[in-house]
Amino acid sequence: MAAVRRGSWPWGSLLGLLGLVSAAAAAWDLTSLRCNFGAFCECDFRPDFQGEQPRAPGPERPADRRALGPRGALVVKALKAFVQDPAPTKPLVLSLHGWTGTGKSYVSSLLAHYLFRGGLRSPHVHHFSPVIHFPHPGHLERYKKDLKSWVQGNLTACSRSLFLFDEMDELAPGLIEVLRPFLGPSWVVYGTNYRKAIFIFISNTGGEQINQVVLEAWRSRREREEIRLQELEPVISQAVLDNPNHGFWRSGIMEEHLLDALVPFLPLQRHHVQHCVLNELAQVGLEPRDEVVQAVLDSTTFFPEDEQLFSSNGCKTVASRITFFL
Ligand SMILES: *[C@@H]1O[C@H](CO)[C@@H](O)[C@H](O)[C@H]1NC(C)=O
Numbered sequence: 469m470a471a472v473r474r475g476s477w478p479w480g481s482l483l484g485l486l487g488l489v490s491a492a493a494a495a496w497d498l499t500s501l502r503c504n505f506g507a508f509c510e511c512d513f514r515p516d517f518q519g520e521q522p523r524a525p526g527p528e529r530p531a532d533r534r535a536l537g538p539r540g541a542l543v544v545k546a547l548k549a550f551v552q553d554p555a556p557t558k559p560l561v562l563s564l565h566g567w568t569g570t571g572k573s574y575v576s577s578l579l580a581h582y583l584f585r586g587g588l589r590s591p592h593v594h595h596f597s598p599v600i601h602f603p604h605p606g607h608l609e610r611y612k613k614d615l616k617s618w619v620q621g622n623l624t625a626c627s628r629s630l631f632l633f634d635e636m637d638e639l640a641p642g643l644i645e646v647l648r649p650f651l652g653p654s655w656v657v658y659g660t661n662y663r664k665a666i667f668i669f670i671s672n673t674g675g676e677q678i679n680q681v682v683l684e685a686w687r688s689r690r691e692r693e694e695i696r697l698q699e700l701e702p703v704i705s706q707a708v709l710d711n712p713n714h715g716f717w718r719s720g721i722m723e724e725h726l727l728d729a730l731v732p733f734l735p736l737q738r739h740h741v742q743h744c745v746l747n748e749l750a751q752v753g754l755e756p757r758d759e760v761v762q763a764v765l766d767s768t769t770f771f772p773e774d775e776q777l778f779s780s781n782g783c784k785t786v787a788s789r790i791t792f793f794l
Contacts, residue, residue, distance in 0.1 A: 511592045511626035512585040515551045546729065547579065550666070551628075558653040559665040561726055563636075563716075565704050566733025567675035569782020575733075576632055576668050583630060583666070592626045594618070597634040605640050616646040619665075623650070627664040636671035636715040644715035651726040673714050674704035679735045679778060686777060692734060700732040735778035741768055744783035748790050763793040 550560045564572040577588050584590035596602070602611045622629050633639070650662055678700055685695050708714050709722055716722050736744075745761045767789055770776040 511628055512590050513551075513583060513592065513626070513628040514585050515548070515583055544582075547582070551583065555661070556663045558726075558728075559651055559663050559667060561651050561667045561669075561728050562731055563669040563671075563708075563727050563729070564731045564733065565671060565674035565678065565708075567679055567735045567778070567782060568672055569779065569784030570675075570733035570736060571782070572670045572733055573634070575731075576670060579668070580630060580632070583628075590630075592622070592629045593632065594622060594629065595632045595634065598638045598640070599635075602640055602643060608640050608642055611640065611643055612646045615643065619647065619650055623662050623665055627661045628666075630666045630668070633667070633669045633715065636669045637673045637711060637713050639715035641712065641715070641717050642719075644721065645719045648720050648724070648726065651721060652724065669715070671708075671714060673711050674707040674730075674732070675735075677703040677707045678732050682734050683772070683775070683777065686775070695734075697732070701730050704730045704732060736782045737777060737779070738765060738770070741765060741779050741783055741786065744786045745790060748787050754794070760790065760793045764789055767792075 547560070550556055564575065566572055580590065580593050581587040584593055587593070588595065596615075602615075619631060622631075633644070636644075647667070650665065651667060653663070681695060681699060681703060682692060685692060705722065708716055711717065721727065742761055742765060745764045746756050749756055749760065764786060769780040771778055771780050
């Protein structure tokens with residue numbers, strides 16, 4: 469998660485394909501959303517997609533929102549529609565998929581910053597990681613009980629809560645099943661409106677399949693931008709359904725169509741890594757330097773072997789490697 473600290477991801481390519489319907493700049497016009505009516509002032513929930521800089525200061529502050537690019541606008545648009553709705557019909561459930569280092573965690577941290585004043589540190593953002601929260605497969609039953617009561621308890625305290633599940637492909641099978649009732653439309657339990665919650669699931673599952681689609685597009689000289697979400701969705705779904713290590717395995721979540729969107733993250737190419745380096749230099753207040761960019765690129769592994777097209781770990785280690793070449 470270290471990469472979350474820094475704003476070094478090439479946004480335009482990340483949220484990828486959702487921007488097919490080219491969402492106009494109007495999508496950003498959210499000034500009027502700021503706490504203008506009571507529903508938004510629940511907890512520290514303060515949706516703000518408009519600020520020139522995301523508000524939260526400190527090390528988690530993401531990069532300039534303009535870096536999101538027009539193609540990410542559709543996700544933001546969906547998010548906007550959801551948060552604007554005082555009585556949504558179901559919680560918002562997103563599943564992010566892609567190769568390592570393509571910015572999934574960064575995107576989720578950015579969304580947290582857009583939604584909550586404290587960003588990832590908001591008491592209403594709950595971040596679960598298998599190794600930290602659910603390390604022992606033998607304790608499944610206890611974890612199930614805990615998770616259910618946490619989600620329930622937190623949603624009772626604040627119906628606008630964000631639950632973030634990292635590394636879904638390393639989660640004890642059977643655990644996420646307990647969430648199923650919370651993700652659907654029909655749950656108003658104990659007088660609490662569970663439909664305002666936001667769930668984000670992150671995994672590398674489907675990453676290889678996404679890479680394959682992008683590689684084939686490249687081989688047939690199609691622009692990456694031409695790859696449609698409709699091409700990627702089925703391959704990602706299949707990869708999830710076929711992966712017994714993914715938290716959704718036999719949980720009913722895919723089968724019952726409880727996900728609102730599968731968000732593909734495309735593998736990063738040379739120019740994306742270059743972009744990350746430049747961003748990273750800017751973040752630490754340095755001028756762009758060709759020799760640094762070149763040195764980082766030279767130390768990056770690309771695949772497949774023949775084409776040398778995609779960075780094997782995306783931009784994940786750019787920040788740490790850069791210091792070697794300064
Ligand atoms: C909310 O979730 C956290 C885990 O993120 C948990 O420690 C806490 O007990 C939960 N709160 C309630 C009221 O259940």
